[in-house]
Amino acid sequence: MTKANRWAWIISLVAITGAVLVLAFLLSIATNNRAFYERHYVWLFWVNVAVAGFLVLVIGIAALRLLLRVQRRKFGSRLLLKLAAIFALVGVIPGVLIYTVSYQFVARSIESWFDVKVEGALDAGLNLGRTTIDAQVSDLATKTRAAAERLGERSAGGRLDVQPLALERLREQLSAQDVAIVGASGQIISAVGSSAATLMPERPPLALLRNARNARVASQLEGLEDDAAAGSARIRALAFIPSSGFELVPQDRFLLVTQLLPATLTANALAVQSAYREYQQRALGRQGLRKMYIGTLTLTLILAVFGALLLAVTLSNQLARPLLLLAEGVRQVAQGDLSAKPVFASRDELGGLTRSFADMTGQLSEARALVQKSVAQVESARSNLQTILDNLTAGVIVFDREGRIDTVNPGATRILRLPLSAWRGRRLDEVPGLEAFAARVLQRFELHASSPEAGERDQWQDSFELQTAPDRDTLTLLVRGAAMPHDARLMVFDDITEVVSAQRSAAWSEVARRLAHEIKNPLTPIQLSAERLRQKLEPKLEGADQAMLVRAVGTIVTQVQAMKMLVNEFRDYARLPAAQLKPLDLNALVHEVLGLYAQAQESGRLQADCASDLPAIVGDETQLRQVIHNLVQNGLDAVAERQDGKVRVSTEVARTEQGEPRLVRLHVIDNGPGFADKVLKRAFEPYVTTKSKGTGLGLAVVKKIADEHGARVRIANLPGPRIEGALTDPAPRGAQVSLSFSKFAPAESASDTPAAAATAVEARAH
Known part of the structure; x- marks a missing residue:
């Protein structure tokens, strides 16, 4: 076992001992075993003091060794000192803060336990329980007396109806557990209820019987003693049954009614009584309780602070070694050295961190190679794209998100006959001669984005007429526009001036040809045929018939001439004059x-x-x-x-x-x-x-x-x-x-x- 491992075991045992003692304190408090705590408080206190002294000694030795390393300027000593200080501050400052707050809290909390308001609340709760139970006792006595008077009124000839069925009905009316008829000496004459199935109800006490004979009704509460069960409390009411008939020897009869208190009410009443007695007992030992809690809190603070200082020194040493290894590796990576890095031989997270750093360095090396390869491919693709753009006959202009010219191919320069490459980074409307054209193109882009025409989805297409200079011909451009990522815009255009002109010429030539073929050619035979008819038939007719023939032939010839003129005008419409705007x-x-x-x-x-x-x-x-x-x-x-x-x-x-x-x-x-x-x-x-x-x-x-x-x-x-x-x-x-x-x-x-x-x-x- 190495020296570092021995120190680790010693520190661990000391920490475990202190933790066990603190847990014993907390356990005694948590289980409310104040007698155990008071008996063993003194020796537990001195044991904690001894442990704290031992921890102080260990901390002093560790701090001395760390200071010697700093004086000798060993590599990593400053890092060790900084880590130790950080851990110490992390452990001590929160501990002191928590102790201060807890001390105030415990001191004031104990005093607040015995506040006048708390005592008044307990008294009020106790009185409330008593009042509630007394009300139920009084209510049962009243109901029992009324029931006894009804039984006396229904007695015939001085004989009391003690049939079980009648008593059972009476028990249900009173919601009682047992109902019984009791004689003058307290013997049970007849009874019904939950107790009647096994044995007779308990005879009423003589005091209760005597009070009922004197006051006509008496009641008492049973089962609320300290050691009573929560569901055994009951109320017993005894009422004198008056006799409505004449008897030679009058016999007193009493109605005995037993009613159970609700289990919840009984449990709450017992709890209030128990709490009130405990409050009175603890009020007498207030100072001792305060001393006990604050002493435990102080001992816990001492153990926690000393343990934190000791662990700070130990953990800083353990953390520094792999961190120093990582620091050296990071320095090498910052200098561009992505070679294989050493790994700290341990199975904990710090060892895993050094292994991950070594893997990351290897991945960075591979990624750098891939990036260099990708850059070469991108440059090649860009060169190919530029070659394609340079050889396109159509003009291509790419606008950035601000509307400035970003890319221009030679086709655009050739079609527009302007050096557009010199205007890169500028707006199209800044190019001389293209102001109106740029405004219309921008308007078309905005129109397509806001309200596209039917059939327009990803791109738009339109034709524009452009005259870049007064002395130049008007160009007809077929322009296609599309939106690109990052709010860029693409415009591709072709010069279709000659195509449009040829299409127009061909279209109107076709119109003129068909008109000549379909309409004009038959007109001449029609005219000739009409004139021949007049020549043949005019000499043979006389009077009105001859005049009608001359008039009809003249009409035909006139209308044929008009149709010829109309066809000629329609043919000439192919050469429609320019619009007068x-x-x-x-x-x-x-x-x-x-x-x-x-x-x-x-x-x-x-x-x-x-x-x-x-x-x-x-x-x-x-x-x-x-x-x-x-x-x-x-x-x-x-x-x-x-x-x-x-x-x-x-x-x-x-x-x-x-x-x-x-x-x-x-x-x-x-x-x-x-x-x-x-x-x-x-x-x-x-x-x-x-x-x-x-x-x-x-x-x-x-x-x-x-x-x-x-x-x-x-x-x-x-x-x-x-x-x-x-x-x-x-x-x-x-x-x-x-x-x-x-x-x-x-x-x-x-x-x-x-x-x-x-x-x-x-x-x-x-």
Whole structure:
């Protein structure tokens, strides 16, 4: 056994001895064995003093050794001293604090035990118990006397009815344990009750019998002695039974009623009596009790403080060794040395701590290697991604959460013809020439986040026209936007200027070709045939018939010429002139166009719901009038076969958080069958229609005019009311066409527009 182990065993035995003595003190107090404590208090006190002296000696030796190590400047001695001081403070300061509080608490608590209020409360409790029991005794005496008088009144010819059945009824009425008829000398004449099944009830005492003969009724309480059981207390009442008949030799009879007290009431009464007597006894030995408790508390404090000091010195030595080993290992790790570290050979938690530290160091070494490998892979992936971005024909711009340009690829620079890489870390609206474009893109991002259009989920797509400089051509960009993690935003765009131009040319070329093929080509044969008929038949007819032939042929030729002119104008519409954008009131324009459909409005098939606070937009009044007319006519055609068909034209404004207008929307909604799938996919191409007589140019013209105004056109099918219990939904879905305008007229010029003036005139007329 080493020296350290021997000291550990000695200290353990001393601590165990002190703990056993303290526990003996506490046990004697806990079991309320004051006699044992008083008999052995003196020698227990001196044994504790001896143990405390031995602990002081051991503490002094340990402290001396620690000071010598500090003077010799041994490695870890300062740490040992600090740990010892910490443990000592942790043990001594709380102990002294608890002792001070406990001393005051014990001293004042013992005094509070014998307070006048406590004594008064015990007296009141005792009096309350006595009053309650006396009330029950008096009540039973009263009931017994009344019962005895009733028995006397029912006696016939001086003979008392002592039948068991009658007594049993009387016992139930009185809720008694036993009821008996007692003779003049106290003998039991007849009895019923719980005691009657085995033996007769106990005869009443002579004193009770004598009091009943004198006062006509007497009662007494039995079973509340100190050694009585909790459920054996009872009340016995004896009442004189008067005789209503004439007897030669009168015989006294008494009614004896026995009633048990409730067990709870008996137990509480005995407890109050016992507590009152014990209180009186302890009040006499108050000083001795106070001395006993404070002495025990003081001895416990001495043992606890000395034990804490001794354990502080011992534990600090045991804790310092592995901690010093850990300190050296941490110093090496801080310098970047992640080699294998030594382990403290013990099975306790400190030894496990050194083993865990060694394992952690090994894991850190492996993790550093993995991190270096991951960094290399990330750099490689970043290089590959940058290569892909550099070779993309589309432009890519990534904005951070503050809206600043974070990443730009060469495709964006090529399409926009601006050195965007030099503007990294700046906002897009700070780039010269892109102010308006940046505002519209930001507005589109915010609109998608707050109120996305139908069909828009993870990303949005829209086309924009951009002119970066006055001397440059206008670009048509197809822009796609999406939200990224950490509130970043991604914008990918392509230059579709040539594609749009080619599509428009091809579409209107197709229109002109079909018109020439379907309409214009048959017109010439029709005209020639009519003129030939006139040449052949005119000489053969006379008078009115000849005039009618000339008039009819002239009409045919005139109308054919008009149709040729109309076809030529429709073909020339492919070269639609540029929109003349001016401030206008969209609500007034809607009311003007709907005025052409007065019959539909009167029948309720056409309704208008225009927002009152709609700001003025910038547009071509003639072209927008044609747009509204086409959309309303398409809606009325879609609901023509429905009796409850309705078309609703509405306007609304979407505003920013600051209340500024962001978008003005025009909706045309009907409850017809909705758009077919092929129309939804190719709605804005010529000759795409579901009408038997339509040309399919309506939505194509609407899209062209919307593009001229920088507006967005969206079509969608709306779900109708569902039928509960049906496998399919036969209700019409309905259709919606929406135009969103983002160009607004200046506030000062909004009131000068012709549409605004018309609105003002209409308001004055109403």
